[in-house]
Amino acid sequence: MKLLAALGLLSVLGNCLWQTANAAPVRQPEPLLLVIESEGENAPEPVLQLQTDGGVIGIDMDEYLSCVVLSELPASFALETMKAQTVAARTYTCRAIMHGKHTDADLCDDPACCQAFHTKDKLRERLGEAFDAAWEKATTAVSETEDTILCSGGEPIEAVYYSCSGGRSEDAVAVWGGDVPYLRSVESPGEEFAPRFESEVSVSFSAFCEALRRASDAVSFSVLPQDWIGKSTFTRGGAVETIRLGGAEFRGTQVRKIFSLPSAKFTVSVRGDAVLFSCRGYGHGVGMSQYGAEAMARAGKDWREILEHYYTGVEIRGSED
Ligand SMILES: [Zn+2]
Incomplete structure (x- = not known):
């Protein structure tokens, strides 16, 4: 049998x-x-x-x-x-x-x-x-x-695994804080056909300020909106590691969660009376990219x-x- x-x-x-x-x-x-x-x-x-x-x-x-x-x-x-x-x-x-x-x-x-x-x-x-x-x-x-x-x-x-890395996967340590030797950042080319390879999330000024105030006592929005957005550092996978928003420092994963972003691989800008997150990839980015896997399969x-x-x-x- x-x-x-x-x-x-x-x-x-x-x-x-x-x-x-x-x-x-x-x-x-x-x-x-x-x-x-x-x-x-x-x-x-x-x-x-x-x-x-x-x-x-x-x-x-x-x-x-x-x-x-x-x-x-x-x-x-x-x-x-x-x-x-x-x-x-x-x-x-x-x-x-x-x-x-x-x-x-x-x-x-x-x-x-x-x-x-x-x-x-x-x-x-x-x-x-x-x-x-x-x-x-x-x-x-x-x-x-x-x-x-x-x-x-x-x-x-x-x-x-996750849907789509936006071009490169993440080290586990960059996302979850613990090093895992087999969960290391690697290239993930050919994902551009993924429906959520690139996306934008727009947040009104009031919602942006309120969400960050809830997350941190250290934020201040007394300056002009374009000055709310400060410097970022990046992970090996290309996601935001840390970013200064409203004068306070946040982790990229934290910002992803606060604004329900598709990934932590984003840039921030002010457009009109809203804050715009331009994102790449969908998911946490650690391990296998499903769209990257499909790109590899299509390449033989x-x-x-x-x-x-x-x-x-x-x-x-x-x-x-
Ligand atoms: Zn479960």
């Missing part, structure tokens, strides 16, 4: 757990081994527990991954991009299980917290006539990368090359490794 992909996944996860001397996973390996030992024709279908708006649902790992791929990526994206996305999503899932990210479930369906997820029925509704071909492609991406995850030091990596690169490009020095491991 063909080993169920999720059992293989748990086997990979089990290996990772055993080989990680310093990891302190919340979930112990014993139950995983029990699942693997129960393998056979009548083995129970392995399920993930997923927190949704309608409560916790159980879902087969392969179906979950196919749904994530079509929830995260446009259905028109190349098979190689979908394979890279599958391996990143499977790795992310493994790590979430290991570290017990949620207490009542393995993951949730909120892309701002875990990974985007729509049910198969919802995807059918959203994609209409394109659904059958898209589902076929996503399930192929899942089956042809069966059991494969990304590891570093014997442990599933933090396989983070395969899913392994895509993953090796965005996750520096990681091992691509299947259950046989």
Whole structure:
């Protein structure tokens, strides 16, 4: 009998757990081994527990991954991009299980917290006539990368990703403050076809001042509006690291959050009676760029090359490794 992909996944996860001397996973390996030992024709279908708006649902790992791929990526994206996305999503899932990210479930369906997820029925509704071909492609991406995850030091990596970098990805340390050796800034060319490669956010003077006053006691808007905007420093990825606004210093990530900007890669100017943020990219910029991955696939690169490009020095491991 063909080993169920999720059992293989748990086997990979089990290996990772055993080989990680310093990891302190919340979930112990014993139950995983029990699942693997129960393998056979009548083995129970392995399920993930997923927190949704309608409560916790159980879902087969392969179906979950196919749904994530079509929830995260446009259905028109190349098979190689979908394979890279599958391996990143499977790795992310493994790590979430290991570290017990949620207490009542393995993951949730909120892309701002875990990974985007729509049910198969919802995807059918959203994609209409394109659904059958898209589902076929996503399930192929899942089956042809069966059991494969990304590891570093014997442990599933933090396989983070986002829509579009705006030309170069970010060092994890620049965004989240902790250095992660495989999450390093790399070039991400060819993303210009992304709908949100460049965008503008306009904020009225009053909303701008009020939001910054709420964020910092140190701001002052007594000078002319064009003098509200001071010097910036930049990360290796090209995002704003720090910027002076209203005489106070803010981090670029903080400004992104305050004004709901698509990314921290922005310039600021005064236009008329509003402050204009001109932005590049969409998302936090750490790890794999989905549009950058698609650009690589269109240039003939395969899913392994895509993953090796965005996750520096990681091992691509299947259950046989
Ligand atoms: Zn979550």
